[in-house]
Amino acid sequence: MEGTEVPNGVRVLGTNYKLDPIKAAWDNGAIIRWLDFNDTWLAAEWGHPSDNLGGILAACDYMSQNFPEKEITVKEILYSMIKAHEIQGVLALENSFNRVGLDHVLLVKIASVAVISVILGLTKDQTIDALSQAFVDGQSLRTYRHAPNAGPRKSWAAGDATSRAMQLVWLTKKGQIGYPSAISAPTWGFKDVLFKGNELILNQEFDSYVMENVLFKISFPAEFHAQTAVEAAVKLHKKLDGKFDEIEKIKIITHESAIRIISKEGALNNPADRDHCLQYMTAIGLLKGDLIAEDYEDDIASNPLIDQLRDKMEVEENKTFSEDYLDPDKRSIANSLQIFFKDGTSTDVEEVHYPIGHKNRRSEGIPILINKFKKNLKIQFSDKRVSEVMKLFEDDEKLLSLPVKEFVDLFIPETN
Template identity: 60%
Template sequence: KVASTAVVTAMLGGSREEVINAVSNAWIDGQSLRTYRHAPNTGSRKSWAAGDATSRAVRLALMALKGEMGYPSALTAKTWGFYDVLFKGKPFAFQRKYGSYVMENVLFKISFPAEFHAQTAVECAVRLHDQVRDRIDQIKKIVITTHESAIRIIDKQGPLANPADRDHCIQYMTAIGLLKGNLTAADYEDSVAGDPRVDALRNKMVCVENRQWSKDYLDPSKRSIANAVQVFFKDGSKTPNIAVEYPIGHRRRRKDGVPLLEAKFKTNLARRFAAKQQHAILALCKDQRRLENTPVNEFVDLFVI
């Protein structure tokens, strides 16, 4: 929200002072809690949280451009400033200078509609599908080797309340990948979750931390999101241990990801627009120079149904 506030204010023609005024209000807003991302309150707010934050950024930008005042010590004011209220009095510490790092390392959710800590686990499960689909009832144990953040955030036991809860359960998503050889948004609905094989597989799963992967996850030069899946059968046989360190939407897999990202874009255009309109939108988006020189109102007009 803070970064979006600064960028949007500048894009709308704001002066340095207006950008500062807008950003100071963004800090004063504080932030939403993560309650809706974790059990027992995991919910659909996960799906609109980013849009909510950026819409607030636009609102603050527009207010600043209309003359809304800023607050010079929004961060540093004693007792009531951001640092004292939310950072235990400590100032921010930065890993790097301001630049384009965040944009260059954007994670695109391409292959599966899955929480990112589980993307590679689902990819592993899908690769194993052909080896296990006819032996589901013979499975004794499934080992998911993962990183600390995944264990802390999406390693879930017991009942799952709703689609958002299932999307934050690495065992659920891995089970679907093994059973179906794919994972779609529809697979989080009750009709699929009610399949008794899903919870049966979940109950056979064990999550184990790979400490090197935990380090690589936090390494700013790697940002890996690694998982491995191996299935053990009652007769003593087992599948290979399939490991994937980077999801397809990761910077290190752009060559794999860009064609799939374009295909996803085409699929979603086809769901909403007539063929001629689809072609116009796609043609513009594939021409960077023309896109950058297109007025915003003309771009938005292309999406009117």
Template identity: 55%
Template sequence: MSRRLLPSVRYMSSSIKMNDRPTPDALLTKIASYVHNTSIDSKLAFDTARYCLLDTLGCGLASLKYQQVQDIIKPIVPQLGQITNGCNVPGTNYTMDPINGAFAIGTTIRWLDFNDCWLASEWGHPSDNLGGILAVIDFINRSSPTAKPFVIKDVLEAMIKAHEIQGIMALDNSFNQVGLDHVILVKLATTAVVSKLIGLNEEQTVTALSHAFVDGHSLRTYRHSPNTNSRKSWAAGDATSRAVRLAYLVKNAGIGCIPSVLTTPRWGLYDTLFKGQPFKFNQRQEFKSYVMENVLFKISFPAEFHAQTAAEAAMMANKRLIALGKSANDIKSIRIRTQDAAMNIIDKSGPLYNYADRDHCIQYMIAVPLIHGRLTADDYTDEVAIKNNDIDNLRSKMFCVRDDQFTKDYYDPQKRSIANALLIELNDGTMLDEIIVEYPIGHKFRRDEGIPLLMSKFENHIKERFGDSKQAQRILQFSTDDDFENLPVHKYIDEYVMK
């Protein structure tokens, strides 16, 4: 029997690739260095972060009146909701490990689509990162009672840095264009700041960030027709929870770095998802505190941000109709002049199947104020939508047109407007003057007008959850105290426990 010759050693070796370990990708080291080495000295950033913290906590409390959010955050094993020295989930009596706590807090924060917003090439809600930040800090304070506790200022600094990472990444990089959801940036930003909070060094933070990039990423389909779904309301909770888990895996198990997670040929993120194109940083090259200083607050309406000015314009139109002795029933047509982003995200006709469908439909968010002179979270429920045929009837009379100047101003870093304009024609042929709103009340250009309303929003959320009680009064007193930044975090969160 003849013998088959083995391939020659020379032939075999020609297919072997060198396994030299590369240095970590530059973006990983840049983010880690920012988190560990950059001091935040902007008073504007800290002042804005304080308002952001209060507003975000209030939004979380407001969500808890809805049964579905309560069902989503409750632990699968009941005992896991009553862990000794666990982090508290504000507005509940849960004490959880920081991973499940981050999911619960992050989910309540995002549920009503009422927390802050950042709009650029990518969209998102930087305060979603508070889910991980607050869960970790509260847990560390309670589980290490002899150590120097984290204070509110530490939360604010972590928020500023998480906002910056998420927001700067979003300026020139569109994840939605490749079908990914923006919560990838929540996972990245939370991983970065939480790594430092739990005691990782700069090199370990690089490792954690590499896993945040390689970890499974959410498809964006649940935010868009025809698949709009309530997942959009807990996706950020999931992302911030995953971030906390990754940071602790580095700390507890020493999981190794994936140094060229972005740049390695074929298998890296750039080649796999971005056609070989690296991330861009054209508008801002450095991380500091720009995003927190310019963040957008949602003050007037729990609605997708590209429709905030449209809803405000609709409220103004409602008053005009009343002054004319008319109502929404007298409307023949409505032209909505808007930005490109709104056209892509919330321009929607046809049936709306759930809450998530409705709060991402610009026509719905215009119809309700025109009919009722309001737009609240309850207005997206089946009880309101299904029982009111007038809403869908009015929606059918609307059409969107893309405005190039609105789109240009939307991307202009000196403006960052979110303009909408309504042109209403009545059945009798009367054309009302077009109503244009360029900047929502939560925009930096309207801070003086917006902050008192933001604090009123916070107070309303506190009293809605805790009533006009001594507990509510203590929360409001702590929150407005001059020494608030020096308050131990767990002492403040104690006030939010549901008795």
């Protein structure tokens, strides 16, 4: 509500808002997620583990401000992120919620409940109770990520999930009981009602596997299954030299998940529809040699060349690409692109197996990731503040020991 301020409330990044932890988790979660430009995890289930940061940051800021004797530091944020990444990511390895129509933010709710419970001081038994509440909840449907219903809810769904997690933890902290067979109860449990009777599979211990192998969105604000397609398109842009009218067809070879999630023909209704369309993102890469968030807006999408190129695209699955996508030793997200011209000639096949944010390209990607961070800071803050933040992130010891209250101070607008 306009004008609302909570004493000692949790701050919302980039604003002067001070809100209760539940609402602040929603707002920070939505801000972190909004442009689909953070990190990704791809397995039997998909998702963005950094979605949990909205709730983690809210819980840590609340504790740091109101209970300074607890000495909640940035180290607590980072450790909580590792745990949340691991819970969400390991559950995603073998359990495909998308195949029963459920959205991956279910895993955000579960992971956020687990780590927020620890931050707020719940016992082990209370944490189990809170987790049972997460499974008892009705879960979000994936329909808002797919045609004909693709829409902006997919950008705030994670903020909603991590905020709901915060609420469930608080309810448990205040005395709400848990439900011991929330998952397994015949007829009425999660497994029978929402997971078609399938067992939840955990085939490896929790450690730090997911954080070490997570995919960073560095180059393009694009759904991750299209990242390598856009990279291939950008490379071919330089060779096209504007000869778009001479194109006969464009062949995209990809993996099964990309076809199932983001291959779309026909009209695209809004920016959320476009940023989950393999053909649209590829067309922008071919036309511009780049892809930025503004390319999903109506004024750019009105360019008739985009749909002309989409109409010439043929999308096929490469079985090896699909197998390598699920291979734990590879986890590739491969796409290849080839353009055929009306005169019978064609470009070479441009094939990219790993996006720049993949673990296999860390040495190439991390410097670009740091530059992205600095560039985005400059949108909101003075050069002096940006320099202060960048120096802090170069000093591990100082960063890890910094109270969260002081850390969040750095991301609040400066006063004149």
